[in-house]
Amino acid sequence: MERARDAALRVATTGRVADYIPALAAADPEAFGMALATTDGEVFGVGDWEQPFSIQSISKLFTLALTLAVGGESIWKRVGREPSGTPFNSLIQLETEHGIPRNPFINAGAIVVTDQLHSLTGDARGAVRDFLRAESGNPLLETDSVVAASEADNGHRNAALAHFLASYGNLDNPVDTVLEHYYAHCATAASCRDLALAGRFLARHGLRADASRLLSRSDAKRINAVLLTCGMYDAAGEFAFRVGLPGKSGVGGGILAVVPGRGTLCVWSPALDPAGNSVGGVAALDAFTTATDWSVF
Numbered sequence: 001m002e003r004a005r006d007a008a009l010r011v012a013t014t015g016r017v018a019d020y021i022p023a024l025a026a027a028d029p030e031a032f033g034m035a036l037a038t039t040d041g042e043v044f045g046v047g048d049w050e051q052p053f054s055i056q057s058i059s060k061l062f063t064l065a066l067t068l069a070v071g072g073e074s075i076w077k078r079v080g081r082e083p084s085g086t087p088f089n090s091l092i093q094l095e096t097e098h099g100i101p102r103n104p105f106i107n108a109g110a111i112v113v114t115d116q117l118h119s120l121t122g123d124a125r126g127a128v129r130d131f132l133r134a135e136s137g138n139p140l141l142e143t144d145s146v147v148a149a150s151e152a153d154n155g156h157r158n159a160a161l162a163h164f165l166a167s168y169g170n171l172d173n174p175v176d177t178v179l180e181h182y183y184a185h186c187a188t189a190a191s192c193r194d195l196a197l198a199g200r201f202l203a204r205h206g207l208r209a210d211a212s213r214l215l216s217r218s219d220a221k222r223i224n225a226v227l228l229t230c231g232m233y234d235a236a237g238e239f240a241f242r243v244g245l246p247g248k249s250g251v252g253g254g255i256l257a258v259v260p261g262r263g264t265l266c267v268w269s270p271a272l273d274p275a276g277n278s279v280g281g282v283a284a285l286d287a288f289t290t291a292t293d294w295s296v297f
């Protein structure tokens with residue numbers, strides 16, 4: 001992990017901290033944290049691994065998992081599972097593809113998943129928060145309301161996506177409600193430690209920290225497959241090539257990656273590449289999986 005940190009810090013300054021959400025622009029581009037959690041609950045870390053950051057799109061894997069856990073297969077009628085080859089906030093495919101987003105990790109798909117989770121639970125943001133708290137063992141984990149408000153104030157694109165989805169009949173709840181819950185789960189503040197622990201159900205073939213079953217083995221496999229093909233947007237191919245793991249990035253600079261049967265890795269380095277993925281985070285995971293046998297390939 002020390003060598004992975006060196007690899008990250010060598011390249012982190014070539015990226016740019018996200019500024020389309022103004023509250024994220026203040027992040028320190030030199031910050032770096034990395035955590036490794038094993039399937040049996042051991043957790044190790046280096047650097048700023050216990051410092052909370054904005055998890056952003058990493059939250060989308062938890063909304064998908066909870067939606068499948070509570071509502072089953074029906075979500076796949078409303079969202080696909082093909083890579084989009086377009087930026088995470090693109091509007092283009094929604095019109096030609098009749099309001100069915102390509103996959104659950106681009107913003108359009110994640111908004112649909114949040115809508116379904118909200119219909120199923122009555123409180124999508126609360127469902128995500130409670131799950132993250134339980135799995136990480138961190139009762140203080142919470143939405144950063146300044147970041148959530150900043151997203152809402154600058155959310156024209158997500159509002160456009162949500163209205164477009166509604167016009168095709170692919171939202172059940174009011175646009176404003178869905179966006180409020182979507183921003184709230186994206187704006188969750190959590191550390192590499194919290195996320196590595198919370199993602200372990202994907203390495204444990206669907207089993208939660210308390211050994212109860214969240215997902216069937218098959219659904220855990222499917223989520224890992226969609227993470228591998230779509231979790232890094234139009235850089236998913238490059239990430240598979242360099243890192244060889246299912247993973248989900250967020251514009252806060254975090255990446256959560258899964259090693260099925262073995263554990264999870266979470267890195268945080270705020271400067272991003274043009275696809276919206278952490279430059280240092282990808283470099284750290286590349287260095288780690290190249291030096292170890294922690295890869296699916």
Ligand code: DON
Pocket residue numbers: 055056057058088089107151158183186249250251252275276277
């Ligand atoms: O909706 C947005 O644009 C953000 N809340 C999340 C985007 C994101 O994290 C993309 N990931 N790299």
